[in-house]
Amino acid sequence: MESVDDFTKEELLETIELLKDENEKTVDELMEKLRSIEGEQFKTSISNRQMEGKIRELKGEINSFKKTPLILATVTEVFDDKQVGIQGAVGHEFLVTYPGSIKKESLVPGARVALNQKNLGVVRVFPPKKDRNVAAMEIDEKPETTYDDIGGLDPQITEVKETVELPIKNPEIFKEIGIDPPKGILLYGPPGTGKTLLAKAVANETNATFIKIVASEFVNKYLGEGSRIVRDVFELAKEKSPAIIFIDEIDAIGTKRVGSSEGADREVQRTLMQLLAELDGFESRGDVGIVAATNRPDILDEALLRPGRFDRAIAVPNPVKESRQKILEIHTAKMKIDEDIDFDEISEVTEGLSGADLKAVCTEAGMFAIRAERKQVIAKDFLDAIDKIMSDIKIS
């Protein structure tokens, strides 16, 4: 084996230079490796931290699932000694207590509360839902519908003028004669025959605010809030008078009672009771007209039809031939139609259709003309539209 002594000085210097070069390369490589390991470690620590955050979040969710849910209810009455009457979603009423941390002033009737499931003690109070009221009512300060927009209901218009319009416009006439003006009228008839139109037109004619509620929504959408909404509607009508209160689908709360007084039925009854109380307690000065509508007069509770309540019932039937012609003329007034179209003939072949169906025929005829890229609606478009609407009705 060669020893160091065997090398010349030049050879040794050359070897040293060579070794120096090689080591530098190895150190560079090692440094590079180190940096990449550090980079990986940094990435892992970040993703660990993210995972920890996610785990904390999931733990929170698991805990919230473990908690017993609270019950939502509405305050009906506030008593002394920390007790409050509440009503649950299905109508049951309870007398429950509330802790000192809850202020008595926040527990106004209509306020929503969360209750502990075990002892029904009040845990939280939410302010009354004013916005829910607005959602439950359709308020039109100035409806644009006029009597001229209604086809073929002349006798009904006359009766509505006498019973709703006259007391608002000339209440003194009733005073002079010494009779109370009718408080409420009931419009009954099949769907889409113009009941809402009549109520809107009378509001337009008397410059009254039109306030509409749909009674069936008290049973599905606003269960537990019906009586409060009814109370608020009457209050709002007095504030905004003259006003027309229009209660659509009144049969949903005004059906003859058939014994059951449980849960939802009981709540529906409460809403009806509130409505009867409002009607009875209502000072009929004539400036608020009440119009109710139903497709099912046969199932209505007689209590609603007693004098001083909805004591005038007006039938709004499906249109006869002449009325159908008038309705078609109203709904085609702004349409570009062929002069040769004979509405007498069209009204002949539309027997059984309601005002709403006839409006749909006109719209559909317009659609056929658009599809055919025509600038005018022709008789064939109407015939096609009638076919379509009639078969839609048969299907539904």
Ligand SMILES: Nc1ncnc2c1ncn2[C@@H]1O[C@H](COP(=O)(O)OP(=O)(O)OP(=O)(O)O)[C@@H](O)[C@H]1O
């Ligand atoms: N007699 C009519 N004259 C003109 N248009 C009518 C007539 N009846 C119904 N219509 C048309 O049908 C639409 C629906 O009618 P409206 O809402 O008045 O019916 P309704 O009797 O209140 O129905 P529902 O019982 O379903 O509430 C109206 O907006 C109108 O376009």
